[in-house]
Amino acid sequence: MERELINKEREKDILRDKERGLSDEEIGKKYNVSFKYIERLITKEKGVNISRLNKKKRIRRFEPENFQEEKTSVWSFKNRGNWATHSGDYRGNWSPYIPRNVILKYSSRGDLVLDYFCGAGTTAIECKLLGRRCIAIDINDKAIELAKENLNFNIPPSLFPDFEVYEPELIVGDARDLSFLKDNSVDLICSHPPYANIIHYTDGKEGDLSFLDVEDYLSEMQKVAKESFRVLKPGKKCAILIGDIRREKYIVPLGFKLIDVYLREGFELYELVIKRQHNCKTTGFWYEKSIKQNFLLLAHEYLAIFEKPLKKEKENEKQTIQNNFKIIPKELKLTPELPEKFETTSVWILPSDDFDKILNSNVLLRYCKGSYLVLDFSINQNKFSGEEIEEYEKLDLLIIKSSFLSGVHVSKDMVEKFLDELRKLVYQKLPFVKDGGYLVVQVRDVRVGRYIEPIAKRVIDTLSEKSLKIKEIVIAVPDVSGYPENDRDFLSIIHQYLLIYEVKR
Ligand SMILES: C[S@@+](CC[C@H](N)C(=O)[O-])C[C@H]1O[C@@H](n2cnc3c(N)ncnc32)[C@H](O)[C@@H]1O
Secondary structure: OHHHHHHHHHHHHHHHHHHOOOOHHHHHHHHOOOHHHHHHHHHHHHOOOEOOOOOOOOOOOOOOOOOOOOOEOEEOOOOOOOOOOOOOOEOOOOOOHHHHHHHHHHOOOOOEEEEOOOOOOHHHHHHHHHOOEEEEEEOOHHHHHHHHHHOOOOOOOOOOOOOOOOOOEEEEOOOOOOOOOOOOOEEEEEEOOOOOOOOOOOOOOOOOHHHOOHHHHHHHHHHHHHHHHHHEEEEEEEEEEEEOEEEOOEEEOHHHHHHHHHHHOOOEEEEEEEEEOOOOOOOHHHHHHHHHOOOOEOOEEEEEEEEOOOHHHHHHOOOOOOOOOEEEEEEEOOOOOOOOOOOOEOEEEEEOOOHHHHHHHHHHHHHOOOOEEEEEEEEEOOOOOOOOOOOOOOEEEEEEEOHHHOOOOOOHHHHHHHHHHHHHHHHHHHHHEEEEEEEEEEEOOEEEOOEEEOHHHHHHHHOOOOOEEEEEEEEEEEEOOOOOOOOOOOOEOOOEEEEEEEEOO
C-alpha cells in the first residue's frame, strides 16, 4: 500500500518534470527509470504517446523551404520538417515530407484523401495546406483531439490566393471498418499504420492494432487492405509506410509481408520507395557494438505505393512465355580491399565509382572469415555455357548476384525463370556452406510494364528453407548527384538489396 503511494507520487513528479520541459534523458537519470517507462506513463496518463507535454506551437512558415518533389526510389529527409504545426512530438509519426510528396504526385486540388491511421494529423495538415479534401480517422479519441489542435490554424489568404482551403474531417474510428465511405469514392489513400507490437499508441484501447504481434497484425491489416480496395476509385493510388522488425537476432520482413497483404486484395505495386531514417547512430558506442556483435541498425522503411488497377490494364498485362534465353550463374572473382569505414546501418550509400568494390569488401569483411564463392546470374541467349564447379571446400559465404536485372528489359517470364533458377542454385549449393556461414543474394526491383516486380520480396518468398534465417536486409545505393530523369511518371529505381541469410541447420 505504502509502496503504491510512493509510486503514485513519483509518477506525479515525473509528469510535472516532463511538463516543465525536462528531457527523457534527464528524467531517466533523476528517477532511474527507462525511456519505455516514461513512454508508458505518459500514454496511460494523457491517453496519447507524445514526447513533449508543454507544447504550444508558433507557426514560422506554412511550407517547406526549397521543396522539390522526389524523383527516385530512395527518399531521404535529413530534417523531418517543421513547417505549419508539424513536429516530432507524437511518437512514431511520419515526416510531413512523405505525405506532401505523395499528395502532390498522386492527387489534384479538391480530391478526397483518406488517412485511416491519422495519429496527430500530419497527412490532414498537408491536405489542408495543399487544397485537398481529407478524411482522417484514428482509433484513439485523444489522438483525434490532438490532431484537431494541430489543425487549428488559418492559412493567410495572401499565401495561397488561388485555391480553396478545405478543413479536414477528423473522426474517431477503426481502419478495418470504412462502412461510412461508399465504394470507389476516394481519390488517394495515404497512411502510416502502426508496426506489429513496436510502439504502443494507446494504453491498450480496444482495436489498437499496435498491440498485435506479427500474425494477428497481418490478419487485421488484411481487413484494412480489403476496405482500402473497396473505397478507392479504380486507377487511384494507396500509399502505405511500413518497416521491418528484428526479433531475437533475425529480421522479420514485415514490410514485404504487409505488401503481400495489399497485393492479395487486388492492388498492384506502382512504386516501392525506400525511406531512409536518420535517427540512427553510426559512430561511437553503436559503431563498436555493431561490428562486435555483427548486426546493422535498421535505417530504412518501405513506402509502398499501390494502384487499384483499371480492369483493362490487368487484362493487357498477360504475357506470353518466351523460351529462347537462359539465365545462368557465372563464377566471379573478387579483389576485396579493406573499406575505409564499415557500414553499420541497413542503408549503404556508396560512391558510384567504387560501388561494387566497396559493397563486396563490406560483405566479405562482415560475413566471411575463410572461403567464399561468388556466382552472378547473367543472360545467355544460347545454350548453357557456364562452367560448373561441382566440388568445393566448405564455404563461409556464398554470394549470388543478378547483374542481368540491370540494363536489360526484364519481362515477367524472365523474373519467374530467374526465381526458379535461383531456387535450384541455392538448393544445389547450400550443402557446401558451413553451418553458421552466410548466403548473400544481391538483387534489385524492376518495372515490368506499368508495375513494380518487387524482386527482393519475391526472393524472400522463394527461399523459404528452414535453415536460412534472414540476418539483414541491406539497401545499397550508389551516391551520385543528379540521377537521370525518367521520361514517364515513374520514379527511377536506384536502390539494390543485399539479402543476407545466416545458415543455421
Ligand atoms: C504510426 S501512427 C500514425 C502517425 C501519423 N502518420 C502521424 O504522422 O501522426 C499509427 C496510428 O494508428 C492508430 N491506430 C491503431 N489501430 C487503429 C485502428 N484499428 N484504426 C485506426 N487507427 C488505429 C494509432 O492510434 C496511431 O495513432
